[in-house]
Amino acid sequence: MRSHRRSGGRLALASAALAALTAALVVAPTEPPAAARAQAADYSISVDPAGEGPAIDDSMYGVFYEDINHAADGGLYAELVQNRSFEYDPADNRAYTPLTAWQETASGAASGTARVMDDDGRLNERNRRYLRLDLDGGDGRFGVANSGYNAGIAVRAGRTYDFSVWARTDRPAGTPLGVELRDGTTPLGTALRVTARGDRWTKYTGTLTARTSSDAGRLAVTAGGSGTVRLDMVSLFPRDTYKGRPNGLREDLAEKIAALQPGFLRFPGGCLVNTGSHEAYEAPDFERKRSYQWKDTIGPVEQRPVNANFWGYNQTYGLGYYEYFQYAEDIGAMALPVVPALVTGCGQNRATDDPELLRRHIQDTLDLIEFANGPVTSTWGRKRARMGHPRPFGLTHLEVGNEENLPDQFFARFTEFREAIEAKHPDITVISNSGPDDSGATFDRAWQLNRDAKVAMVDEHYYNSPQWFLENNERYDAYDRQGPKVFLGEYASLDNRFSNALAEAAYMTGLERNADVVKLASYAPLLADTNDAQWRPNMIWFDNATSWGSASYETQKLFMNNVGDEVVPSRASGTPAASGPVTGAVGLSTWATAAAYDDVSVTSADGANLFADDFSGDDSRWTRAAGTGSWSVRDGAYVQSDAAAENTLVTAGDPTWHDYDLKLKATKQSGKEGFLIAFGVKDTGTYYWWNLGGWNNTRSVVEKAVGGAKQTLIERGTTIESGRTYDVKVQVRGRQVTLFLDGQEWGSFTDDKAAEPFRQVVTRDKATDELVVKVVNAQDAAARTTIDLGEDTDIASSRARLTTLQGAPDAVNTPTDQPIRPRRSTLGGVDNTFTYTFPAHSVTFMRIRTG
Incomplete structure (x- = not known):
């Protein structure tokens, strides 16, 4: 987390659950209403039944668990008493006292x-x-x-x-x-x-x-x-509690996770793994803000220490490594623990240079493997047995590190972990990572190091706009089939509306199509207390009395319960892409920084003056929302003087502008970051901006925002100096944008990816002899589609089973209303070639029985 699925053994469970649920679920119509049919667009899907697609592992889709949003204490961990051992402290949260609650x-x-x-x-x-x-x-x-x-x-x-x-x-x-x-x-x-x-x-x-x-x-x-x-x-x-276990889990939450039929459980988290001190607990002067260390979390609960959670609250460790392993076993998921690599992440960016501390953590990791897999005669296997589990848990995968922003320092330490683990446990897959983003300098360097060292698997994390997910369905098509495999350990579209779930579903068709590269994938975060959440989106929401799945939960569940065993090659026609130049007004902003702007001008490509402001008068030509910083004209410049305010965007100009040059002068006065220069501004949630000196003045990027959710288009390591005046120029030509800083070209990009709303993938479920046709239609129009299964496909039944998620794009599931829920029906007239109209804003799974 950034300071940011089955066949085989599960088939009987899936089939029984499907039969039990069918009677209780709303029956979907086999065709959309007449109004939707009138607007339908034509598509085609062609299936190659003789083609060979990649096999899909049973463990492909899983769940990522982190104690964020109070997911453990007050959440999945069923303890009802808060601050049960009077250990709360201002170090955990400034509002805490030992008698909190x-x-x-x-x-x-x-x-x-x-x-x-x-x-x-x-x-x-x-x-x-x-x-x-x-x-x-x-x-x-x-x-x-x-x-x-x-x-x-x-x-x-x-x-x-x-x-x-x-x-x-x-x-x-x-x-x-x-x-x-x-x-x-x-x-x-x-x-x-x-x-x-x-x-x-x-x-x-x-x-x-x-x-x-x-x-x-x-x-x-x-x-x-x-x-x-x-x-x-x-x-x-x-x-x-779940399965009646003492010191157990909250039943409704544990059951909702189990209903996903996850192939793996990644734990104990993201940022809380590799942030804080890596020192061991030493009484009496122990450090409350320590990284999550597994040995603190086992044994009698009254002997486990507390910790200050990275996300700003107290963490009891009542839910610890033994309980995680046990829960993974209970739900039939592969346990996938993550241990710290001694390079902090999540904005802290420090590497530990103490060789003895590194040796101790490596030994702790070897002890963890023994705790999971060792016989009862071993030191740590005996501890596991005394806790109630003599039989080994059967650990096969282990991840070292999480989202480190210092790739070289991380990889040096990762290599030592990897060599020590593989020397004693060659059967354990040791997973690396590629930092906190989907691209950029850290990502590229980390992947280079992982490829060169022939690492088995690399964990990628990213949270992006729905637009990004619609634009990047082919991301893994070009990955090296002989290189490291991908564990997509954290991903989500930045909200919990159905439109977000649709974009994620469209993206998941690309994950399945590339199941030979993407071996593991998990949406994140998993859980959130609606009364106290640090992050949105989330898969499952809860309060003290109830819980409910988000639209993304329903989408993930549909994919995770209907994976299949192999991909069947298929092709689909696309949606004609809307073309046109980058269009919009211009803007200025800051983030935790005071800055002055001057001599703003916008000229068209042919040299015509569109806008100019030297701030010799007032700021009446600029528009800003209430509460967006403290802007005023001072000494012939436009100054934002509140060094604590975030996102202080002010805009000027015409939203129909295109093909123009934006020029200005910018001076940082004080604060943590640099400048935010906006262009292509449609509204306060849809724009591009050049973020110079972002992330505490460590990175400079161009971000594209659509509906308030951002994605990164280009990144450089530029930092901004206080008191220095910079000449800034943004040149927009069609979809091409070139950026200049102090007269030198800083970078350029072409924003021409199509946000394809119609996506599909076909898989084969060998146990049921079914083709599973999975179609996402993330647009306003219904999609009238000709489906060609191939003339050699033996259709065993003319009726297909349908499961559909459909709703308004802004629909959100709440504790009292879940408009996004599966609807099941049957479709007649199925043949080698037939037509079906997929509703607007829908995810449809069509199971067709073959001979």
């Missing part, structure tokens, strides 16, 4: 004090803080109540909840503890009573059964009498 509570005449302690009375060295309740006596009870995550603990009538707490007391007779679920002061069920005895830490357990439902529940733990009682690891789990 806790409140004192008292009944009757009871009183006392609640203090979080960090002293020799702690539970253990890795779980350092605990709650001390000093009780003043009197009738009634005093203690604390936990609000869970966000609005409260979701409690359901009739459900059972497993409670546990570690406690100790200085009272010889013991201290009675009361535990109950409440909504305000109203009990939601019968209270639990336990008595803490002795001044040594002891674990106490019990169950609570709810009589009333609430989405705003609180867990109250109170004590009676006097004296001191200490509490730690206050925990509440629903009894109904």
